[in-house]
Amino acid sequence: MILDKKHAMQQKLFRQFAETEFTKELQEELDTTGAFNWDIHNKMAKYGFMGVKIPVEYGGSGGDYMSYVIMNEELSRQNLVLSIYANTSNSLGGGPLLLAGSEEQKKEYLPPVARGEKILVFGLTEPGAGSDAGGTTTTAIPDGDDFIINGRKCFISGAPMADWIIIFAKTDLSQKGSRGISMFIVDMHLPGVSLGADEKKMGIKGYPTSDVVFEDVRVSKDCLIGPLNKGFQYAMRTLDGGRLGVAAMSVGVAQCALDEAVKYAKERKQFGRRIADFQGISFMIAEMAADVEAARQMTYHAAQLKDANDPEAGVACSKAKFFAAEAANRCAYKAVQIHGGYGYIQEYKVERLYRDARILSIFEGTTQIQQLVIANSLLK
Numbered sequence: 001m002i003l004d005k006k007h008a009m010q011q012k013l014f015r016q017f018a019e020t021e022f023t024k025e026l027q028e029e030l031d032t033t034g035a036f037n038w039d040i041h042n043k044m045a046k047y048g049f050m051g052v053k054i055p056v057e058y059g060g061s062g063g064d065y066m067s068y069v070i071m072n073e074e075l076s077r078q079n080l081v082l083s084i085y086a087n088t089s090n091s092l093g094g095g096p097l098l099l100a101g102s103e104e105q106k107k108e109y110l111p112p113v114a115r116g117e118k119i120l121v122f123g124l125t126e127p128g129a130g131s132d133a134g135g136t137t138t139t140a141i142p143d144g145d146d147f148i149i150n151g152r153k154c155f156i157s158g159a160p161m162a163d164w165i166i167i168f169a170k171t172d173l174s175q176k177g178s179r180g181i182s183m184f185i186v187d188m189h190l191p192g193v194s195l196g197a198d199e200k201k202m203g204i205k206g207y208p209t210s211d212v213v214f215e216d217v218r219v220s221k222d223c224l225i226g227p228l229n230k231g232f233q234y235a236m237r238t239l240d241g242g243r244l245g246v247a248a249m250s251v252g253v254a255q256c257a258l259d260e261a262v263k264y265a266k267e268r269k270q271f272g273r274r275i276a277d278f279q280g281i282s283f284m285i286a287e288m289a290a291d292v293e294a295a296r297q298m299t300y301h302a303a304q305l306k307d308a309n310d311p312e313a314g315v316a317c318s319k320a321k322f323f324a325a326e327a328a329n330r331c332a333y334k335a336v337q338i339h340g341g342y343g344y345i346q347e348y349k350v351e352r353l354y355r356d357a358r359i360l361s362i363f364e365g366t367t368q369i370q371q372l373v374i375a376n377s378l379l380k
């Protein structure tokens with residue numbers, strides 16, 4: 001697919017920003033300390049990244065899914081974790097409000113999120129309810145005009161920095177499975193909300209992740225988003241868009257692996273020749289190039305379907321995430337292999353890339369869950 005003028009310009013701008021601002025020192029600092037970097041967050045916010053896909057009337061720049069995909073691809077081509085900085089507000093954070101929020105809720109919460117002044121995160125997963133998110137056991141029990149929330153959400157990206165969290169909780173205990181679940185926005189500073197320890201992760205260090213615990217947290221009914229007991233469908237619809245974002249990140253990671261592999265294969269000499277001249281190496285590079293291109297085309301196609309509100313868009317996002325995440329992992333593996341021993345050493349970018357890539361097949365629905373979605377669409 002050839003990008004139109006607007007998207008080609010955006011691609012150039014995001015690429016320039018990432019190449020200039022995501023310095024080697026910053027990337028190393030994130031990976032070593034695991035700490036959130038407010039300076040780069042504020043810089044990305046200043047350029048409007050946090051509101052790329054949030055409509056103009058709610059403080060964003062009103063971009064389409066294609067713009068969102070291009071941003072994720074270009075940022076993650078330089079550094080996956082920094083693409084997550086810009087992604088959350090545009091997908092899992094802002095998504096539920098855009099899908100189901102009232103006008104007042106959108107006006108209250110979205111503008112500060114789009115400007116990067118507030119951080120809004122997404123809490124669906126629980127210790128006993130991951131892929132089977134309908135097994136939510138967190139409860140929100142009506143009490144007068146309020147709800148009282150009890151439960152624990154786990155692996156919440158950005159929780160330690162968050163101002164607000166979108167959560168899913170059972171509001172009708174008599175309904176089974178994913179029925180009777182509602183969606184709420186909760187202020188992270190309310191009494192009864194606490195954080196678990198920062199998780200020590202394999203990769204994407206620098207965007208802290210932790211549990212969020214709710215103990216008798218009282219929220220007003222104004223915090224309910226969308227209709228009572230019908231929240232689960234919005235979680236699933238939010239994840240459609242989120243999966244597209246992860247597919248785009250995967251394309252960026254796969255492209256980075258290819259770039260690094262090509263560069264190294266041309267530089268490194270063994271047996272008196274460039275290793276690029278060995279067919280075993282050049283064929284790995286050819287496979288990577290084909291993987292990158294296929295993943296990119298599937299991702300762009302899914303974005304076009306989302307922008308056209310096509311009924312096939314949801315499955316297309318799952319196909320794109322399934323293929324691109326696995327492709328990114330294949331490419332990261334080959335990039336390390338092509339670097340030989342140096343690929344195992346932290347000084348080389350591919351070492352971190354390999355660790356970072358692993359999350360792409362896990363979060364926002366594992367590879368197997370994408371396969372279920374794709375198979376169900378064909379076999380139902």
Ligand SMILES: Cc1cc2nc3c(=O)[nH]c(=O)nc-3n(C[C@H](O)[C@H](O)[C@H](O)COP(=O)(O)OP(=O)(O)OC[C@H]3O[C@@H](n4cnc5c(N)ncnc54)[C@H](O)[C@@H]3O)c2cc1C
Nearest residue numbers: 122123124125130131132155156157362363364365366368
């Ligand atoms: C770094 C990180 C950040 C995250 N951020 C967030 C976040 O911000 N918000 C949030 O809500 N969640 C977040 N998650 C949670 C993530 O979405 C879940 O980890 C993921 O959905 C898988 O759930 P699980 O870990 O419970 O694995 P499980 O569901 O227990 O899966 C274990 C294995 O079983 C397979 N499996 C499960 N069911 C089936 C099936 N029906 N058919 C075939 N195979 C199956 C899975 O594919 C997997 O291989 C994050 C996770 C991580 C690691």
